[in-house]
Amino acid sequence: MDVAAIIDNLPLYFKGLGITLSLVSGALVCGMVLAIPIGLLASVRNPLIWALPKAYIYLFTGTPLLVQMYIIYYGTGQFEALRESFLWPVLKEAYWCALIAFALNTAAYTAEILRGAIEQTYYGEIEAARSVGMSKATIYRRIILPSAFRRALPAYGNEVIFMLHGSALAGIITIVDLFGAARIVNSRYFVPFESFITAGFFYLCVTFLIVWGFKLWEKRWHAHLRPRDTDAAQKVGKLPVSKPG
Amino acid sequence: MKRLTLAILSAALVLVSGAAIAKEWKIVRIGVEGAYPPFSSVTTSGELVGFDIDITKALCKEMQVKCSMVQQDWDGIIPALLARKYDAIIASMSITEKRKKKVAFSDKYYNTPAKFARKKGSGIEISKEGLKGKTVGVQRATTHDEFITGEFDDTATIKRYGTQDEAYLDAVAGRVDLLLADSVAMDDGFLKTDKGKDWEFVGPDYTDPKYFGIGVGIAIRKQDTDLVEMFNKAIAGIRTKGTYAKINAKYFDFDVYGD
Numbered sequence: 001m002d003v004a005a006i007i008d009n010l011p012l013y014f015k016g017l018g019i020t021l022s023l024v025s026g027a028l029v030c031g032m033v034l035a036i037p038i039g040l041l042a043s044v045r046n047p048l049i050w051a052l053p054k055a056y057i058y059l060f061t062g063t064p065l066l067v068q069m070y071i072i073y074y075g076t077g078q079f080e081a082l083r084e085s086f087l088w089p090v091l092k093e094a095y096w097c098a099l100i101a102f103a104l105n106t107a108a109y110t111a112e113i114l115r116g117a118i119e120q121t122y123y124g125e126i127e128a129a130r131s132v133g134m135s136k137a138t139i140y141r142r143i144i145l146p147s148a149f150r151r152a153l154p155a156y157g158n159e160v161i162f163m164l165h166g167s168a169l170a171g172i173i174t175i176v177d178l179f180g181a182a183r184i185v186n187s188r189y190f191v192p193f194e195s196f197i198t199a200g201f202f203y204l205c206v207t208f209l210i211v212w213g214f215k216l217w218e219k220r221w222h223a224h225l226r227p228r229d230t231d232a233a234q235k236v237g238k239l240p241v242s243k244p245g
Numbered sequence: 246m247k248r249l250t251l252a253i254l255s256a257a258l259v260l261v262s263g264a265a266i267a268k269e270w271k272i273v274r275i276g277v278e279g280a281y282p283p284f285s286s287v288t289t290s291g292e293l294v295g296f297d298i299d300i301t302k303a304l305c306k307e308m309q310v311k312c313s314m315v316q317q318d319w320d321g322i323i324p325a326l327l328a329r330k331y332d333a334i335i336a337s338m339s340i341t342e343k344r345k346k347k348v349a350f351s352d353k354y355y356n357t358p359a360k361f362a363r364k365k366g367s368g369i370e371i372s373k374e375g376l377k378g379k380t381v382g383v384q385r386a387t388t389h390d391e392f393i394t395g396e397f398d399d400t401a402t403i404k405r406y407g408t409q410d411e412a413y414l415d416a417v418a419g420r421v422d423l424l425l426a427d428s429v430a431m432d433d434g435f436l437k438t439d440k441g442k443d444w445e446f447v448g449p450d451y452t453d454p455k456y457f458g459i460g461v462g463i464a465i466r467k468q469d470t471d472l473v474e475m476f477n478k479a480i481a482g483i484r485t486k487g488t489y490a491k492i493n494a495k496y497f498d499f500d501v502y503g504d
Contacts, residue, residue, distance in 0.1 A: 074411075077418025092420055094404075174404045174415075183320060184405065187386030190347045192324040 005189040006198050009181070016181030017202055023095070023177060024167050027102035028160060034107035039114030040140075053111065060108030065166050069101040073173045098170040106163045113155045117148035150221050157214035161207055168203075178202050270472060272311045274331035275301050279316045280408035282434040283496050284337045287316070296501070299492045300354060300483075301335045304463075307479040307488070318407060320386040323347055326464060332472060334464040337427070339388045341458035349467045351476040353460030354489075356503030358450035359389055360428040362416075362436060364443055369422060371448030376401040382412040382421035389425045392456040409434065416444060423447075429501060460503060 006013075042053040060068065076082050076091045090096045121144050129139045171180035182199035186192050219226075277297060279287045285295040293314055305312035315331045326334055326348060340350045361381075363369045369379060377400045383389045385405035393403055404421055406412040413435045415421050424431065428450065435441035451457060463476050483489045484502075493501055 074414055074418075077414065077420065083419055088419075092418075094420070172407065174406060183385065186324070187320045187390070190323045190327075190344075192321065 002189060002191045002194050005185060005191055006194050009185045012176075012181045012184065013178065013198060013202060016176055016178040016199075017206075019095075019175060019180075020164070020167055020170070020177040021206070023099055023102060023170055023175075024160075024164050026099050027106055027167070028163060030099070030103035031106035031110055031163075034103065035110035035114060038107065038111035039118065042111060042115040043118040057108045057112050057115075060105050061112060065101065065105050066169050066172070068105055069098060069169055069173065072101045073097040094170075094173045094175050098167075098173060098175055102163065102167060102170075105166070106159060109159050109162070110156065113152045113159060114148060117152040117155075118144060120151060121147060153214070153218055153221055157210070157218075160210055160214070164203065164206055164210065270308070270310050270332075270475065272313065273305065273308070273333060273472070275305075275312050275314050276317045276322055276326055276331040276334045276336065277301065277314050278319055278322065278336040278408075280319070280410050281337060281430060282410075284430060286434075296355075296492065296496045297335050297337055299495065300489075303483045303488045303492060304335075304476065304479040307482045307486075308475050310475075319384060320407060323464065326466060329466075332465065332469065333476065337430070337461050338464050339458035340460055340462040341388060341391075341456070343391075344458075344464065347467075348464040349470070349473050350462035350464055351473055352480055353462050353503075354480050355501040356460035357427055357429040357501055358452045359392065359425060359457060360431065360446050360450060361448045362424045362426070362431055362441075362444050363422065363447045364416075364419075365445050367422065369447065373397070373400050376423070378402070379422040380404055380420070381423045381425055382406060382415055383425050384409045384412060387426075388457045389427070392451065392453070393425050395456060413440065417441070429497065433496075 038053040038056060042050050042057060044050055072091070073094060076087075076097075082088065082091065090100075125143050125147070126139060129143045134142065167177065168179040170177045171183055174180075176184065178199050182195045185195040185198075189195070277293060278285045279293055281295070281297075283295055285293065285297040288294055293316070298314070301312060301314065315325075317325050317330070319336070322334055322336060322338075323344065325331065334348075337355075338344070338350075340353060344350070361371050369375055376397050380402045381393055381397065382404045383393055383406070385407060390403075390405060393401070397403075401423075404412075404415070406415070409426060409430065412421070412424060412426070416424050416435070417440050424435070424444070426435075428446070432446075436444055436446070463480075465472050465476065489502070
């Protein structure tokens, strides 16, 4: 075990961690902004409306993220017209190419999660909302979306973790993210085990924080689904104490 | 009983180790890269071709062993050798002190200098000042990566690629201002091709042994000293018999062996 090589390069790993975190959070924010309208439109029962968003979801969930990233990074560089366009300053940078690919990809998955959650809305709730005279927009705003977001939360937590893990692909197109840092350390010292297990450890820590964060979030949003705190209720005498057995 | 087991065990041990020492190399597995023209590349039909490949075939013939070639990405090529995925690397690998800590090398089988290339008309000069704010593309884990990291890390931005071909792609796309690579590989693999027509060499030849070693050799696991010997003899063999010169002439109009 070559521990010294890892310790000497910890600053490189932390720099890589910073790039990974900024890529993932940037992609998640952009992806969410895209996913809400796409998911909403995909859930509407009118083929003219759902066709396009569903095609988008199908396209981006049906192809590997690596392929999407290669098309955006190496593919765009092939066209002279693109290279001379106003888009090039963005597409020239590997970082932005990765961010675009990740955002488009996670947008598709998130939209699909949202679509499913919206379609699961209990019809009685909508009927009730209609019966008190809410407009369509109000029903979406007050009834459908809040409950859909709640239902989507656990699946979205998984998507965030998948995005973190998928972001390792950025290391392939010259970005020095966590995985890129590990590859540099490996190439300098020929220590694949030590260098990649260190990167794995960093990913594990971030995953842990994400899981923990979502647990807190769910606790808040799913408070109404939790079993009542019987101990506390018994103490103040609101619930009868049942004997075990 | 215990003694008997011990006797059997030690007998078995002697047999096993004896077999290991006496192991004759009938089949040698060679790790090659396949993304480094004109030394090593894959044709459209999936066949490995290039100077390294022809040298490999010539050496195996000279050693009278069967060779199988395994294609492996560059930055995992030494770890895979140590993990016994193959027995030798013939992939234009420079003999450097750092690599010698992990693997043994045969004698050199060629030696060519490294050089920068720039886009024609860019006017970039090779100096600490000239490289300020410029992006240099190199292949990761190469001597060129070592050199640019060691000498220009403070002024230039370094982009590291898995293969040399990817670096060429980004040069054409305009994502890098300069390339640093082996002069012969870059000349034949890029500058003389259609996609590299807007690029040209700039700056001196680099041969500093501190970074670039003493030529290109065959990497072998340290314990396989017999295989190192075999390769050394075979290199000398194809040099004297003229096989080397024939292969040299097939790819280059100058002597790649160096002095």
